[in-house]
Amino acid sequence: DAGITQSPRHKVTETGTPVTLRCHQTENHRYMYWYRQDPGHGLRLIHYSYGVKDTDKGEVSDGYSVSRSKTEDFLLTLESATSSQTSVYFCATQGFNYGYTFGSGTRLTVV
Amino acid sequence: DQQVKQNSPSLSVQEGRISILNCDYTNSMFDYFLWYKKYPAEGPTFLISISSIKDKNEDGRFTVFLNKSAKHLSLHIVPSQPGDSAVYFCAASTTTSGTYKYIFGTGTRLKVLA
Numbered sequence: 001d002a003g004i005t006q007s008p009r010h011k012v013t014e015t016g017t018p019v020t021l022r023c024h025q026t027e028n029h030r031y032m033y034w035y036r037q038d039p040g041h042g043l044r045l046i047h048y049s050y051g052v053k054d055t056d057k058g059e060v061s062d063g064y065s066v067s068r069s070k071t072e073d074f075l076l077t078l079e080s081a082t083s084s085q086t087s088v089y090f091c092a093t094q095g096f097n098y099g100y101t102f103g104s105g106t107r108l109t110v111v
Numbered sequence: 112d113q114q115v116k117q118n119s120p121s122l123s124v125q126e127g128r129i130s131i132l133n134c135d136y137t138n139s140m141f142d143y144f145l146w147y148k149k150y151p152a153e154g155p156t157f158l159i160s161i162s163s164i165k166d167k168n169e170d171g172r173f174t175v176f177l178n179k180s181a182k183h184l185s186l187h188i189v190p191s192q193p194g195d196s197a198v199y200f201c202a203a204s205t206t207t208s209g210t211y212k213y214i215f216g217t218g219t220r221l222k223v224l225a
Contacts, residue, residue, distance in 0.1 A: 004154075031210050031211075033212075035215075040217060041217060042115075042117075042200060042215040042216050042217040042218050043155070043200065043202075043215040044215070045212055045213075045214075048210060048212060050210050058212065090154055090155070092154075094210070094211055098143050098145075098160065098204070098206065098211055099145050099157045099160055099211075100145075100155075100157070100211075100213065101157070102147075102154030102155050102156070103154050104152075104153055104154045105152075105153070105154050
């Protein structure tokens, strides 16, 4: 969906380094979400935001932090990357229906 | 303690036949359900939804059925087409607050054989 862009699309990083993933939306949606997708686990919620500077934890938030300084940007930071954080990360916005629109994802590999 | 379960990791169906994908949930507070389709290297895309006040919702070839007493929903695709080959996720949420924190199942990989 052209309304949500995630960057980078792919990243390889070393264990112990900090990593920031960016989600940018152009639809002015209030609610934004970060999920990770892993085999056998589906999509799991990491953090979400319900407005500028308003964020809360999801079910797998340990090792992650988020920030939302502007409506359009929602950043996910891995404070000290570990191999268990190798995953595909999806950002989503919640529109005026009850569903999400997802970005194209960021494939992160921690070596 | 998976609250949303898709017990079939994969399903193969002949082109033109019906595909039935199943999803079970444990939380009786869930009152809104979605199905998403995902192709490789792309984000999930919305397919169809159903509210707990309904037991069926139809959109073209796609129909979702909800059985609240059994805590079960299913997605029917008729007729199935090769382009339907993808991973399908069901998701559930409560709608008591403004934010909908969907819980997703683990997905079912559908392969439609030409």
